Amino acid sequence: MAQVVGITYYPVKGCAGISVGQAEVIPSGLLGDRVHAVADDNGDLRWQGADPRLALIVPEPRADGGLTLRAPGHEPVTTGAAAADADDGDADDAADRWLTRVLGRPSRLVRAVAGNESRLHVVSRASLDALNRRIAERGGRPLPMNRFRPNLVIDGWETPHTEDDTPLLTLPGTTLALARLTVRCAVTLVDQETGRRAGSEPLRTLADYRRAEGGVVFGAYFAVRRPGRVAVGDEVTGAG
Structure with missing residues (x-):
């Protein structure tokens, strides 16, 4: 069973996030996110x-x-x-x-002016695990999920990058529609605990296998189809 295992919103774009057990989902995304x-x-x-x-x-x-x-x-x-x-x-x-x-x-x-930040950013643990395996093969250290600054983290999908290929995510309190894949930039090189750049990962490894139009991608943005609420532990059902 796929379920939500992490919820984070970012009151100030680019600054540290706040992890919560539940959050209100409004048409523009999580309430209070990147305001x-x-x-x-x-x-x-x-x-x-x-x-x-x-x-x-x-x-x-x-x-x-x-x-x-x-x-x-x-x-x-x-x-x-x-x-x-x-x-x-x-x-x-x-x-x-x-x-x-x-x-x-x-x-x-x-x-903040509404833009990409008004969508929910979703990353699965399966995607991060697959990336970290590739980084380990090159002798690198695994990266934490916060390098990618997601709003929702989903666990339970066996296939990495399921978030890329699922047009509709249905949760008990909200429904999300796939908007576009997330093109990654130099922000992913920043250690969120130290506030310093920390090497070339994950961009170096992502460039090997996650290239798409516009750059390398990891995770996906979802638009809010049905506002409501989301909570850690919510079951996530995907529809093709």
Whole structure:
């Protein structure tokens, strides 16, 4: 039986995720997922490929709509509820100054613009196990699932990459439709625990057997067909 074994959402795009036992699924994805982002002084969004220390920033949503941001070696900072709803999308100055210190470059907390982040990212354990076997054959160390920053982790599929070939996933509280495969980038090279690049894996190995139009792929994005809820332990039924 295939089932959900992990649920993670990312309040700030590019920053650390929050793992939960259950989550609300809204038309745009998991509630609270990638609502904010970090931008530079030109308004361009920062990403872990260029700013790997983003992985060390842990955002904690607050009941009033604000965030508490934490990072090793820095006192936490709290954004206000008004900042989360500001018309211009910018958070308050304290958070901006804090992000600038942590990342070492001018940075601002902004509201994220809907895009790929509005879909549910699904990866199966079978896919990761198959990848890690190939990496081990080259003498490398296995990689944790968080390198791929999924929203949902599914276990119980015998065949790797079943998520790539299943048009519809039905769960007790929601239904998801396959949108597209996930093209992987330099973010997968970042150790999510240290906030540093850590070698050439998994991209080196994925390039051997997971090439597709647009690059190498691993995991898949799913659009929400039926909003509702998802919980760890939910059975997952696939339809062709």
